[in-house]
Amino acid sequence: MNILVVGGAGYIGSHCVRQIVAAGHRPVVLDSLIYGHRQAVASDIPFYQGDLADQPFVRQVLRKEKIDLVMHFAAFINVGESVSDPIKYYKNNVVKTLALLETMLEENVKKFIFSSTAAVYGMPDTMPITEDVRKAPINPYGQTKLDCENLLASLAKAHGLSYSVFRYFNACGDAVDGTIGEDHSPETHLIPNVIRAALGLAPTLKIFGNDYPTPDGTCLRDYVHVDDLARAHIAAFDKLGAPGTELHFNLGTGRPYSVLEIIQAVEKVSGKKVPVEFTPRRAGDPPELCADATRAREFLGWKPQFDTVESIIETAWRWHSTHPNGYR
Ligand code: UFG
Secondary structure, three states: OEEEEEOOOOHHHHHHHHHHHHOOOEEEEEEOOOOOOHHHOOOOOOEEEOOOOOHHHHHHHHHHOOOOEEEEOOOOOOHHHHHHOHHHHHHHHHHHHHHHHHHHHHOOOOEEEEEEEHHHHOOOOOOOEOOOOOOOOOOHHHHHHHHHHHHHHHHHHHHOOEEEEEEEOEEEOOOOOOOOOOOOOOOOOHHHHHHHHHOOOOOOEEEEOOOOOOOOOOOEEOEEEHHHHHHHHHHOHHHOOOOOOEEEEEEOOOOOEEHHHHHHHHHHHHOOOOOEEEEOOOOOOOOEOOEOOHHHHHHHOOOOOOOOHHHHHHHHHHHHHHOOOOOO
16 A cells, blocks of 8 residues: 655654555655654655645645555644643644645545544543543643544544544654664653663653652553554554544553653663652643553554563663764
C-alpha cells in the first residue's frame, strides 16, 4: 500500500516510516519541519515539506503518490503549553486535522490512522484503563485529541471513512540501530531527561513530586517502545477494508513503572549515577496511568517486543549517548 505519513519526520512518525518499509509497504512523508527533523527520514523516501492544512498541496500529493491510507502524527504535544496557549493547540490539532480529512474525502482516500493519547481519559478511577473508560480530558491537549476522535466518528457515519485510533500511553525508546530517535525542544519527557542528567547534560533530574498515593510516592506510567507502537499501526492496515470501520485501541505494556524505578533502570543500563532533585508536583499529573491493551493484543495480534523497561532504555541510551544534541 502507499501510505502518506503526515508528521513522518517527527519522533513517532519517523519510527513508523521505518516499520512501514520493513513491512513491505511504501511510505510517503509530509511534514512541515516545524518540529520534525529532515534527517529522521531516509533520503530514498519521497518527502514533501508543507502544511497538512494546505489543501491544494495535500491534494497534489495524494494524487501524485496514489495514496491508499493516511497516518496522522502531526500534532502539538506539550500539555503545559496547551494550557497556556489553547488557540495554538485547537488550530493545529483540530482545525488542521479537519482540513486534512476534508481533502482526503474529496480525493476519495478513505482509510485513516490517528495518533491519540491516554490524555483523553484524564484521571480515571479504574486502572488499568480499557478503551470504554469514560473520556474526560483535563487539559486542552487531551481535549483536542478527543475532539478529533469525535470528528472521525461523524465522518465514518456520514462518508464511510474507515479509521483506527491509537491511544498511546508513554511512548519512549528509539531505533534499535541508534540512528534515529527522540529530539524534542524543549524536552519534557521523563526518560530523555533522566538520560540527559546521567550524561551530565543537565545538572539534575527534577522529580516532580514524591507524595503521590503510589508505593514509592512517585507517579506510575506505562512506558511503551515507539517501534511497538508503530507495529500496531501496521497491523491495522488490513482491518480498514469495510467502509465506515471504526477502531479504537489503547497501546501500552500493562506494567507501570514509577519515576524512581525509571531512574534505577537508567542507572543500571548506563552504569552512571543520576543526580536527582525533588521538586513539587507538576500540575495535571495523574498518580497512575496504565493501559489494558487486551483489545490490541486480541484483535490485531499485537505483542510488544520490548516488554521490560530496561530493554526500552537500552535503545534510548544508545541514541542519546551518541546524539547528545539530537539531530543538531
Ligand atoms: N517527570 C519527572 N521529571 C521530568 C519529567 C517527567 O518527574 O523531568 C515525571 C512526570 O511528573 C510524570 C512522569 O515523569 O509523573 C512521566 O512524565 P512524562 O512527561 O514523560 O509523560 P506524561 O505521563 O506526563 O505524558 C505522556 C505523554 C503525553 C500524554 C500523557 C497522557 O507524553 O503526551 O502521557 O497522560 F498526554
